[in-house]
Amino acid sequence: MSDQLAGQDQCAERLRAAIRCIDGKWKLPILASLHRNGTLRFSELERAIPGVTQKMLTQHLRELEEDGIVHRIVHSQVPPKVEYLLTGKGLALQPVFASLHDWVG
Amino acid sequence: MSDQLAGQDQCAERLRAAIRCIDGKWKLPILASLHRNGTLRFSELERAIPGVTQKMLTQHLRELEEDGIVHRIVHSQVPPKVEYLLTGKGLALQPVFASLHDWVG
DNA sequence: CCGCATCCAACCAGATACTG
DNA sequence: CAGTATCTGGTTGGATGCGG
Numbered sequence: 001m002s003d004q005l006a007g008q009d010q011c012a013e014r015l016r017a018a019i020r021c022i023d024g025k026w027k028l029p030i031l032a033s034l035h036r037n038g039t040l041r042f043s044e045l046e047r048a049i050p051g052v053t054q055k056m057l058t059q060h061l062r063e064l065e066e067d068g069i070v071h072r073i074v075h076s077q078v079p080p081k082v083e084y085l086l087t088g089k090g091l092a093l094q095p096v097f098a099s100l101h102d103w104v105g
Numbered sequence: 106m107s108d109q110l111a112g113q114d115q116c117a118e119r120l121r122a123a124i125r126c127i128d129g130k131w132k133l134p135i136l137a138s139l140h141r142n143g144t145l146r147f148s149e150l151e152r153a154i155p156g157v158t159q160k161m162l163t164q165h166l167r168e169l170e171e172d173g174i175v176h177r178i179v180h181s182q183v184p185p186k187v188e189y190l191l192t193g194k195g196l197a198l199q200p201v202f203a204s205l206h207d208w209v210g
Numbered sequence: 211c212c213g214c215a216t217c218c219a220a221c222c223a224g225a226t227a228c229t230g
Numbered sequence: 231c232a233g234t235a236t237c238t239g240g241t242t243g244g245a246t247g248c249g250g
Binding site for chain 3: 231232233234235236238239240241242243244245247248249250
Binding site: 024025026044053055056059078 | 242243244245246250
């Protein structure tokens with residue numbers, strides 16, 4: 001019985017963790033930009049998302065990277081060049097966004 | 106062109122608003138409890154969700170009510186009796202949770 | 211070009227005590 | 231029974247300036 005309750009709690013926590021992966025003021029704009037354009041440099045993302053600051057862009061990109069949603073490629077050269085693109089897990093988010101879109105109508 | 110960008114932004118904002126509807130530490134446990142049990146009183150929800158405080162339960166229930174996800178029925182009597190249940194919009198969240206569940210694997 | 215460090219305001223969550 | 235009020239800490243988001 002307590003196992004059932006614990007199981008429900010674990011499921012709820014995992015779903016909430018998933019929600020937090022895509023929550024954040026700039027994560028949807030980031031994911032949308034990467035989905036439309038494929039691979040983008042940091043400065044291209046910055047231009048593609050009006051209003052975002054460098055700090056928030058960096059911060060959210062790091063979180064998305066830690067969650068395995070975007071991939072970060074550093075080209076060691078001058079001037080620096082860093083590219084971002086969606087991983088398979090990031091692309092797999094599409095059904096989630098589709099169902100959310102259906103829900104809001 | 107700026108219309109396209111504005112349209113993308115609006116879509117992203119609507120999706121984020123939808124995400125915020127189901128974000129919050131106790132919203133998933135609340136929705137899960139109501140989904141399993143149908144109609145529940147305030148005190149029944151309190152018992153069904155270990156660790157929640159009266160304040161947070163009230164607050165999240167109010168938000169879910171404002172978003173049209175749960176319905177609140179007040180029976181004017183003593184002792185007080187208030188019941189909560191999912192609306193159609195609340196029940197319609199199931200595909201969203203299903204896709205999230207699939208995503209986390 | 212691509213960040214990081216610092217400081218600050220606003221919001222979210224919890225503990226506790228009280229009420230019609 | 232079903233809340234409200236108050237206080238407090240933690241997290242999020244933003245402005246600004248510096249560095250490799």
